[in-house]
Amino acid sequence: MRTTELEIDTGGEVAVVDITSRVAEFCSEGGDGLVSIFLPHATAGLALLETGAGSDDDLAAHLDTVLPRDDRWRHRHGSAGHGADHVLPAFISPSLTVPVDDGVLALGTWQSIVVVDTNTDNPDRTVRLTFLAG
Amino acid sequence: MRTTELEIDTGGEVAVVDITSRVAEFCSEGGDGLVSIFLPHATAGLALLETGAGSDDDLAAHLDTVLPRDDRWRHRHGSAGHGADHVLPAFISPSLTVPVDDGVLALGTWQSIVVVDTNTDNPDRTVRLTFLAG
Amino acid sequence: MRTTELEIDTGGEVAVVDITSRVAEFCSEGGDGLVSIFLPHATAGLALLETGAGSDDDLAAHLDTVLPRDDRWRHRHGSAGHGADHVLPAFISPSLTVPVDDGVLALGTWQSIVVVDTNTDNPDRTVRLTFLAG
Numbered sequence: 001m002r003t004t005e006l007e008i009d010t011g012g013e014v015a016v017v018d019i020t021s022r023v024a025e026f027c028s029e030g031g032d033g034l035v036s037i038f039l040p041h042a043t044a045g046l047a048l049l050e051t052g053a054g055s056d057d058d059l060a061a062h063l064d065t066v067l068p069r070d071d072r073w074r075h076r077h078g079s080a081g082h083g084a085d086h087v088l089p090a091f092i093s094p095s096l097t098v099p100v101d102d103g104v105l106a107l108g109t110w111q112s113i114v115v116v117d118t119n120t121d122n123p124d125r126t127v128r129l130t131f132l133a134g
Numbered sequence: 135m136r137t138t139e140l141e142i143d144t145g146g147e148v149a150v151v152d153i154t155s156r157v158a159e160f161c162s163e164g165g166d167g168l169v170s171i172f173l174p175h176a177t178a179g180l181a182l183l184e185t186g187a188g189s190d191d192d193l194a195a196h197l198d199t200v201l202p203r204d205d206r207w208r209h210r211h212g213s214a215g216h217g218a219d220h221v222l223p224a225f226i227s228p229s230l231t232v233p234v235d236d237g238v239l240a241l242g243t244w245q246s247i248v249v250v251d252t253n254t255d256n257p258d259r260t261v262r263l264t265f266l267a268g
Numbered sequence: 269m270r271t272t273e274l275e276i277d278t279g280g281e282v283a284v285v286d287i288t289s290r291v292a293e294f295c296s297e298g299g300d301g302l303v304s305i306f307l308p309h310a311t312a313g314l315a316l317l318e319t320g321a322g323s324d325d326d327l328a329a330h331l332d333t334v335l336p337r338d339d340r341w342r343h344r345h346g347s348a349g350h351g352a353d354h355v356l357p358a359f360i361s362p363s364l365t366v367p368v369d370d371g372v373l374a375l376g377t378w379q380s381i382v383v384v385d386t387n388t389d390n391p392d393r394t395v396r397l398t399f400l401a402g
Contacts (some may be wrong), residue, residue, distance in 0.1 A: 055355060076188070111310050
């Protein structure tokens with residue numbers, strides 16, 4: 001087992017941040033197995049998406065429909081609608097597992113690993129990576 | 135590898151049940167690795183949420199919006215709207231993986247592991263835990 | 269660790285395809301551990317559902333409500349509403365982990381492993397299976 005933590009900056013705005021290259025670099029030390037990607041945060045999630053062709057913006061925009069930033073939420077700390085950020089991880093899990101072949105992520109051609117973060121109050125995020133050799 | 139099953143009672147009402155302390159106790163036997171948390175049920179899911187500050191109630195309430203308990207569902211056994219319970223696991227997966235460091239769950243400060251159960255017909259639930267050492 | 273790839277045909281229509289028996293066959297070579305099920309595709313996901321009692325159709329129909337196939341999406345290649353297919357994996361993850369006991373999937377009585385594929389432009393899908401012994 002190998003493990004590390006990445007520090008990322010989601011910029012203080014609704015963000016879909018591609019971390020594929022950083023996860024790939026961690027895995028490139030070699031071996032077959034599984035990599036666990038884990039966000040130790042209660043207001044963000046992880047997804048596998050095509051990036052750079054509109055879908056990252058589509059997801060960020062659609063989250064406003066699925067989890068409206070209005071006054072329905074009982075959790076009311078922080079920015080308006082912040083209660084939605086706390087429900088997000090139930091739908092977009094902060095835990096993801098990806099196979100690794102000889103140090104290479106076994107992603108499909110159009111898959112990128114992204115952090116989905118609608119919480120504009122906390123731009124500093126940690127991503128925990130754990131490689132379990134097979 | 136170590137494994138166990140927890141028995142929990144979700145009380146026969148829509149429930150977001152915090153199981154963090156019981157998962158932590160299982161992991162406390164020591165070791166670095168990953169813990170797989172798995173629900174062998176077709177009408178409940180698992181999530182990582184902040185609990186005790188409104189978000190657990192927010193999630194339970196919002197599921198009525200995302201998966202309305204009306205007559206749209208073809209699956210019609212049990213209570214009114216029960217078809218929604220059977221679609222829930224597609225959106226809130228019954229499988230979750232969390233890193234473990236020297237017997238301690240590597241959760242963020244505000245993360246708790248919860249069972250999300252909208253099925254009021256079955257309060258008796260099993261949670262399967264599997265620790266894979268690194 | 270053992271690994272394989274399944275080839276499946278989702279038929280060129282919105283599909284919820286049960287792959288349980290093929291995953292079970294892979295696991296039946298024996299051993300305790302975890303099986304990782306992974307779709308290397310950007311427009312499909314995996315779920316654990318009861319099949320054959322309406323819920324597979326319920327899910328397929330409800331995805332039209334949660335991810336409407338209209339002109340809201342910036343990603344506009346392919347069929348009308350195809351942008352929705354690219355957002356689907358954020359909500360229905362293409363990665364799933366299931367415990368295995370002595371070569372048998374530790375699923376609940378009503379759980380089946382399904383591929384959820386709303387993308388009618390690509391019926392040829394690969395499912396990557398990885399068994400990690402405990």
